[in-house]
Amino acid sequence: MEENNKSKQEYSKMVDMVSPNSSLVMNCIKAFVVGGLICVAGEAMNKSFSNYNFTKDEVSLLVNVVLIGATALLTGLGLFSKLGKFSGAGTFVPITGFANSMVSPAIEFKKEGWVFGMAAKMFTVAGPVIVYGLVTSMVVGFIYFVAEKVM
Amino acid sequence: MSKKMGNQTIRFANPPIIVSAAAIVGKKEGEGPLADFFDKVVDDPNWGEDSWEKAESKFVRETMALAINKASIKTKDIDYVFSGDLLNQCCGSTFGIKDFKIPFFGLFGACSTMGESMSLGAMAVDGGFATNVLCGAGSHFCSAEKQFRFPLGMGTQRPPSATWTVTGNGAVVIGNQGTGAKITHITTGKIMDMGIKDAGNMGAAMAPAACQVIAAHFQDTGRHPDYYDVIATGDLGYIGRTILRKLLKDEGYILNENLTDCGIEIFDRDKQDTHSGGSGCGCAAATFCGYYNTLINYGKIKKLLLVPTGALMSTTSSQQGESIPAIAHAVAIEME
Numbered sequence: 496m497e498e499n500n501k502s503k504q505e506y507s508k509m510v511d512m513v514s515p516n517s518s519l520v521m522n523c524i525k526a527f528v529v530g531g532l533i534c535v536a537g538e539a540m541n542k543s544f545s546n547y548n549f550t551k552d553e554v555s556l557l558v559n560v561v562l563i564g565a566t567a568l569l570t571g572l573g574l575f576s577k578l579g580k581f582s583g584a585g586t587f588v589p590i591t592g593f594a595n596s597m598v599s600p601a602i603e604f605k606k607e608g609w610v611f612g613m614a615a616k617m618f619t620v621a622g623p624v625i626v627y628g629l630v631t632s633m634v635v636g637f638i639y640f641v642a643e644k645v646m
Numbered sequence: 647m648s649k650k651m652g653n654q655t656i657r658f659a660n661p662p663i664i665v666s667a668a669a670i671v672g673k674k675e676g677e678g679p680l681a682d683f684f685d686k687v688v689d690d691p692n693w694g695e696d697s698w699e700k701a702e703s704k705f706v707r708e709t710m711a712l713a714i715n716k717a718s719i720k721t722k723d724i725d726y727v728f729s730g731d732l733l734n735q736c737c738g739s740t741f742g743i744k745d746f747k748i749p750f751f752g753l754f755g756a757c758s759t760m761g762e763s764m765s766l767g768a769m770a771v772d773g774g775f776a777t778n779v780l781c782g783a784g785s786h787f788c789s790a791e792k793q794f795r796f797p798l799g800m801g802t803q804r805p806p807s808a809t810w811t812v813t814g815n816g817a818v819v820i821g822n823q824g825t826g827a828k829i830t831h832i833t834t835g836k837i838m839d840m841g842i843k844d845a846g847n848m849g850a851a852m853a854p855a856a857c858q859v860i861a862a863h864f865q866d867t868g869r870h871p872d873y874y875d876v877i878a879t880g881d882l883g884y885i886g887r888t889i890l891r892k893l894l895k896d897e898g899y900i901l902n903e904n905l906t907d908c909g910i911e912i913f914d915r916d917k918q919d920t921h922s923g924g925s926g927c928g929c930a931a932a933t934f935c936g937y938y939n940t941l942i943n944y945g946k947i948k949k950l951l952l953v954p955t956g957a958l959m960s961t962t963s964s965q966q967g968e969s970i971p972a973i974a975h976a977v978a979i980e981m982e
């Protein structure tokens with residue numbers, strides 16, 4: 496076996512043929528159903544909270560707080576990882592994924608201390624989401640600003 | 647007479663003896679097909695300690711103490727310890743054996759470490775530098791996931807090609823006297839890098855290294871694949887074994903039923919959801935010390951070629967986009 500480019504390419508092709516892929520269709524269906532159900536739950540809370548004396552902003556805030564709180568609790572109980580394993584992107588894309596990605600390292604790195612362990616490691620997965628979320632909103636905001644001036 | 651044969655192999659003049667072996671594993675391994683062969687199954691991932699890392703060191707300490715005990719010798723009779731693990735700076739081993747006060751060589755060969763420690767230990771004994779040495783390796787699922795992948799509580803999916811890090815430790819006492827199986831040859835592996843970057847498919851990254859060292863072993867010794875009752879790689883898993891068979895066929899060696907993998911043997915992938923199989927230093931170590939060494943001592947198999955396989959990447963090299971270099975070490979273990 497030679498370690499040249501040709502044999503590396505051939506090897507890569509052979510590996511691709513032998514290695515099974517994740518079931519795309521099945522994973523999409525599971526993600527759609529679970530992700531959809533989370534959104535349904537959010538919408539149901541939205542409707543029921545609206546029956547009380549809250550403003551619209553307060554209602555959406557409350558829905559987020561409940562979803563994040565529930566995710567944090569389920570992560571701590573070790574149940575969220577099971578749901579995430581089943582549904583993949585279904586739990587990861589909604590706000591639940593963001594909450595899970597902060598709570599799980601916070602729990603795991605508590606042993607390394609409150610400052611450089613829990614507090615710092617909390618952002619290992621969520622940090623990039625925040626950074627690129629801000630960058631994206633800046634770009635969109637700039638485009639919106641320019642478009643508004645031109646129109 | 648030179649003990650070196652061919653390019654990579656050593657034939658021992660006085661084959662060192664595996665005087666005793668011990669294996670301690672975690673709960674999941676204790677629920678697998680090899681459960682009855684392990685000396686102890688520990689259900690608590692913390693093993694009474696307050697961190698996974700401390701638990702990993704306790705696996706090292708307890709397994710080594712048990713191996714010494716089973717050899718009916720005292721700790722002071724051990725001349726050297728050879729041990730390694732997956733944690734940064736080999737802390738699993740060093741914190742585990744620091745109180746033994748035995749001269750220590752810390753090793754890193756990733757999941758091939760058991761092959762490396764047994765090779766070096768056997769060389770020390772055959773070379774007359776030691777009467778008894780202690781060789782071991784281990785890993786812990788939780789501490790490995792924490793260091794290399796995502797937090798355990800995070801809801802992620804593992805690809806079908808992924809393997810499951812074994813929680814467990816295996817240790818052997820190798821000496822120049824006793825009744826156990828003999829280490830007759832070792833073939834030391836070269837680093838192979840065929841450009842695989844997918845850390846979710848370690849079997850594919852490591853199969854070329856296993857192929858290289860197995861083919862070199864046959865060339866150097868003049869032996870054929872059917873010489874061995876079992877040829878067991880370390881943690882290639884199902885996918886890696888399929889690739890290895892193809893690669894060895896291209897080299898002119900047909901391996902059929904006698905080619906297996908410790909990662910395939912240690913778990914039941916259908917019942918235990920372990921995807922391609924088991925992995926980690928503890929995979930080859932615990933499977934050999936618990937299962938194969940017992941089979942050899944009971945006469946079920948007579949000739950074993952153990953080939954622990956290791957992927958030599960770090961989280962930094964992976965993040966920098968480097969491919970995964972791999973290594974494998976072959977150890978020929980025979981009972982007369």
